[in-house]
Amino acid sequence: MKYMLLIYGNEAGMLAASKETAAQMLAAYGAYTEAMKKAGVHVGSNRLRPTESGTTVRVANGKTEVLDGPYAETKEQLGGYYMIEVPDLDAALSWAARCPAASHGAVEVRPLWVM
Amino acid sequence: MSPIPPENDQPARAAAEAVARRSYGKLVAFLAARTRDVAGAEDALAEAFAAALVDWPASQIPASPEAWLLAVARRKMIDAARRRRSHEDAAGHLRLMQEELEAVAASQMQIPDDRLLLMFACAHPAIDPAIRAPMILQTVLGFDAATIASAFLVSPATMGQRLVRAKAKIRQAGIPFRLPERADLSERLAAVLGAIYAAFSEGWSDPAGTEFRRRNLAEEAIWLGRLVASLLPQEPEALGLLALMLHAEARRGARRNPQGEYVPLADQDPKLWSSPMIEEAETLLFRASRMDAIGRYQLEAAVQSAHVVRRLTGKTDWAAIERLYDALSGIIDSPVVAINRAIAIAQTRGPAAGLAALDALAADARLAEYQPYWAARAGLLARTGMREAAEEAYERAIGLEADPAVRDFLQQRRAQLCRQ
Numbered sequence: 230m231k232y233m234l235l236i237y238g239n240e241a242g243m244l245a246a247s248k249e250t251a252a253q254m255l256a257a258y259g260a261y262t263e264a265m266k267k268a269g270v271h272v273g274s275n276r277l278r279p280t281e282s283g284t285t286v287r288v289a290n291g292k293t294e295v296l297d298g299p300y301a302e303t304k305e306q307l308g309g310y311y312m313i314e315v316p317d318l319d320a321a322l323s324w325a326a327r328c329p330a331a332s333h334g335a336v337e338v339r340p341l342w343v344m
Numbered sequence: 345m346s347p348i349p350p351e352n353d354q355p356a357r358a359a360a361e362a363v364a365r366r367s368y369g370k371l372v373a374f375l376a377a378r379t380r381d382v383a384g385a386e387d388a389l390a391e392a393f394a395a396a397l398v399d400w401p402a403s404q405i406p407a408s409p410e411a412w413l414l415a416v417a418r419r420k421m422i423d424a425a426r427r428r429r430s431h432e433d434a435a436g437h438l439r440l441m442q443e444e445l446e447a448v449a450a451s452q453m454q455i456p457d458d459r460l461l462l463m464f465a466c467a468h469p470a471i472d473p474a475i476r477a478p479m480i481l482q483t484v485l486g487f488d489a490a491t492i493a494s495a496f497l498v499s500p501a502t503m504g505q506r507l508v509r510a511k512a513k514i515r516q517a518g519i520p521f522r523l524p525e526r527a528d529l530s531e532r533l534a535a536v537l538g539a540i541y542a543a544f545s546e547g548w549s550d551p552a553g554t555e556f557r558r559r560n561l562a563e564e565a566i567w568l569g570r571l572v573a574s575l576l577p578q579e580p581e582a583l584g585l586l587a588l589m590l591h592a593e594a595r596r597g598a599r600r601n602p603q604g605e606y607v608p609l610a611d612q613d614p615k616l617w618s619s620p621m622i623e624e625a626e627t628l629l630f631r632a633s634r635m636d637a638i639g640r641y642q643l644e645a646a647v648q649s650a651h652v653v654r655r656l657t658g659k660t661d662w663a664a665i666e667r668l669y670d671a672l673s674g675i676i677d678s679p680v681v682a683i684n685r686a687i688a689i690a691q692t693r694g695p696a697a698g699l700a701a702l703d704a705l706a707a708d709a710r711l712a713e714y715q716p717y718w719a720a721r722a723g724l725l726a727r728t729g730m731r732e733a734a735e736e737a738y739e740r741a742i743g744l745e746a747d748p749a750v751r752d753f754l755q756q757r758r759a760q761l762c763r764q
Binding site: 230232317318319321322340 | 516518
């Protein structure tokens with residue numbers, strides 16, 4: 230089954246981190262991604278630019294509304310994702326637990342809706 | 345469907361019902377473990393049982409009713425999958441299942457017992473803890489949503505919706521049907537045991553056994569406990585839970601006098617306790633203790649054991665009970681444990697010491713609504729001669745009690761206090 234691991238964390242805290250901390254974090258993600266690829270479960274992954282770079286679009290009554298900023302203001306923000314292919318939820322959960330974000334933010338595990 | 349003549353209907357219905365009772369959970373587990381579709385398995389089996397009632401009287405009851413039912417249910421599941429145009433994954437599972445079924449039929453093998461795997465799926469950490477016990481009762485024992493709802497004091501509609509949602513989660517989130525990894529086993533097993541114990545407690549809360557559904561629930565929980573203990577005989581906590589439930593069930597008959605009045609444990613007649621159940625519990629507990637991994641159910645069962653030793657010695661072993669509650673309070677943070685520990689302290693070191701232990705809990709907000717706390721407090725206050733405070737505590741306990749027999753008992757105690 231394919232699962233999306235959605236990475237939530239405190240963006241402001243991440244951006245304020247020292248150079249060393251940021252480098253260490255990046256290295257941890259690098260190792261994590263590599264481990265997924267070696268295990269043959271990695272389907273895709275990306276980091277997202279901060280929410281301030283986001284733009285939200287809605288069409289109401291035929292009128293397009295474009296707003297600067299993220300869809301919802303939250304304490305922790307979506308910062309990236311991994312898509313993996315594993316046999317079941319337990320396998321997906323153990324990959325989620327290994328994600329560096331799991332120890333300072335949260336990782337939401339969502340199965341893909343196969344059409 | 346043509347109506348079945350009533351005279352032919354009876355043996356077929358009886359046979360179908362006998363199979364249903366004996367193997368319903370096994371059949372659901374077999375189908376669900378291969379498709380992850382619990383609701384689909386239940387629906388398909390319901391249709392297979394209906395088909396059996398039509399077919400069996402017309403021809404005869406098949407040599408292996410279980411295999412017959414499974415074959416029909418499997419066809420129904422394939423039909424349903426086609427109607428839903430569900431993805432290839434399900435088709436693959438169903439094909440594998442067909443091969444397995446043919447192997448079972450060809451070799452007269454037993455249908456594999458996947459009920460434990462089904463229980464692990466129902467009690468998976470990704471499932472809402474409140475729905476785990478109800479889902480196990482429904483899928484393994486075939487309880488309907490209305491019965492479960494009445495036992496857990498929820499409306500049938502709400503219970504039905506929650507069960508549907510939880511089953512959908514198993515399928516959509518890909519919750520596996522297999523034994524957890526060794527590293528996770530004890531934590532996952534704790535969730536399964538917790539669900540079984542929740543079912544038992546629901547059944548236990550009707551002490552007179554007057555409400556048939558609940559009484560049944562305690563017995564069914566014991567049945568599940570036996571199943572887990574037999575499938576995982578090396579897990580001491582599985583044995584401990586079974587011992588605990590047997591100990592409690594052994595005293596069911598003694599909890600009310602012939603007038604239906606509540607009899608507290610200390611006043612119960614040991615001759616009314618079930619010796620075979622107590623002995624079975626003691627054997628289980630002994631076996632568990634030799635595995636050298638203590639846990640909450642073993643400790644709680646040991647407390648029961650120290651209570652019922654009175655049937656042999658005439659005396660409750662309060663010193664042991666205090667030690668066991670000490671150990672328990674180190675494992676679980678529960679006001680129930682803390683109150684029982686205070687009651688034991690009152691027995692070993694006097695009511696003032698017990699009261700001091702209760703006072704230490706007063707900050708716990710959960711106790712404001714917890715009847716046993718106020719009843720214990722009232723009893724100890726009365727014993728230390730603090731009559732007014734005791735009356736007040738009895739008043740709180742009476743106001744919080746839902747069981748009329750216990751309420752009457754507390755009112756009697758309060759009245760005795762006033763007469764002194």
